[in-house]
Amino acid sequence: MITTLAQAAADTGGPMTLGESIAFWILGPVALGGALGMVLARNAVHSALFLVMTMLSLGILYMVQQAPFLGFVQIIVYTGAVMMLFLFVLMLVGRDSSDSVVEVLRGQRLAGLVLGLGLAVLLVAAIARSLVDVTPAGLGAGGAGSSQNLHGIGRLIFTDYLLAFELTSALLITAALGAMVLAHAQSKSHDKPGQRRTVLDRLNGRHARISPLPGPGVFATANSVAVPALLPDGSIAPESLSDIIESTPVTETEQPPADPRSLTGGSSQDGDR
């Protein structure tokens, strides 16, 4: 079995070896199942996970097809970074939020349907043509065979496809910068006063009070947030009342019993004797 799988290494453009077809018939259904699961899953995070499964299968398929660099980069970049960012956002959305059925953009579904059909037609046409017309040349033909795969990619990117490569990277960097500019334009975080500035402002009287607000319940009988703090004279400190939490009334502290020993069942006379 292992030897069969290992013989997938064929640089020539011949027909599929047995190992290759075994790998394909295992990974193909997994990838397809992942794609279907992504569309059909109710939960957004499950959807993302199915997509991860598809991407992983594709990555392994690339490796089987003598493109180890492409396969691992697919795993590192798409599965590791891009999908992780997706998950990051999805997790922030909350786990119980499901898809809204309200159509936000008018005509969105119709446009989606038409465009999807168009894409499907294009894909089917391209694949059909590649099955009929194109004869596979194999990786060995381009001087970029399996062991020299990396060198081949490197040479091609930095010679023949240099302009396309640089343009793509410029586009990506511009997009990243644009995203940062847009995100930061709405936040005032850059002119937020620092720690030192805040202290000076407090001392200079630019804040309502010099110290932080008293914590609730600090001087009271309880340390719950719902119990207001008591000032030394026993009155309620109004600043410690929370706007959000409904405060519980403060019960009058009991006067300590005149004879503390009565609490333990004895009396003061016992001690005197």
Place this chain on the structure above:
Amino acid sequence: MNTTQQLLADDPIWIILIKVVGLFALGVVLTLFMINWERKVVGRMQQRPGPNRVGPGGWLQSLADGLKLAFKEDIMPTLADKRVYFIAPVISTIPAFVAFSVIPFGGEVSMFGERTVLQLVDLPVGVLVVLACSSIGVYGIVLGGWASGSPYSLLGALRSAAQVISYEIALGLSIVAVILYTGSMSTSDIVAAQGTGWYVWLLIPSFVVFVISMVGETNRAPFDLPEAESELVGGFHTEYTSLKFALFFLAEYVNMVTVSAMATTLFLGGGQIPWLGHLWSGFDNGWFQFLAFIVKTLLFLFVFIWLRGTLPRFRYDQFMRLGWKCLVPISLLWILLIFAVRAWRNSQSGDITTLLVAGGIVLAVVLVVAFLVPDRRRTEPLPIELGSDYPVPPLDLTVPTPPRARTRRVAGSSGKEPAAVGSGDSGKESE
């Protein structure tokens, strides 16, 4: 195809099986050893004995803990997403072990009469395998945190996601320099290329960036934000118990071993022993190389423990600033420099003397300019007027020396060493 790849291609299936089992055993044994070692070293740093009850010298403590962990009740939180909760520890453990397979533990050996190499596979993109495995492994942490249905876990998972993405960039950039010098991504080629000199000397900035970002990548102190005990209870594994928790724990330690082994491979010449090879040719034996490799890896693992015993945890924004504004730009500049140097060396007039002289002149000019620039005048601090009658200490208050420091100074001047005061601190309980 290099010799390692040829030897590996000839391996019969039983040798491959032996290697797989051996790698798995190595991962688990090193984990058990690391937990104990960590607790003992941290204990020593905090002036307490550490575990010393179970087994000789307490070295079986983690084995006992592991057995106990397996028999604990397996709790499924009510709010958990059942399937994801179940699969998350598995996702985090398997890649950790897979990454082990490309590590070149040693050179050529004879195993039951069969020539082979102490390495499971040697892919032409071996270094990328480790990166890919670490990026898959973090899915376990993120999904585990999300599926637990607890805010603490979710926060831990979010932190972990951002952390690993950020530090993987720095990690990848620090590897680029090594790949440039080797001209190959295969781990055995990288080790072979360091026969003349380790990359730790040649590529010091890359090494420093790699070591810092490998600590960030494995979620270890001082970068253990995803499981910050004082903020998030246990972080992503708050809700996990029993074997599932054990798997997370195993993955963390195996990841530590993997990145340490990777650092050894990339920068410390793998299993090569310098100088000793000249003394006795027997040191070139593959098994000796294996031993040397393990010793070097343990060196890095000790640094992990040392960091945990020494440094306080970073705040999240400090951590991100370090990654994005410090490590990534430094790596990029360093790679640019290497590109320039190598392009110069490969060009027609590539002459190392000219390059060094030019570099020296540039350095001298920079130094002279730096001396000529006057120091920035210190601006007077703003006069502070009190805006309220709130009682504050006088602003020109001088703090008197505490009496203990005074006595210590007296004792120091009289040449007598004061007895070390055991601070008997409440060091954080070993996890």
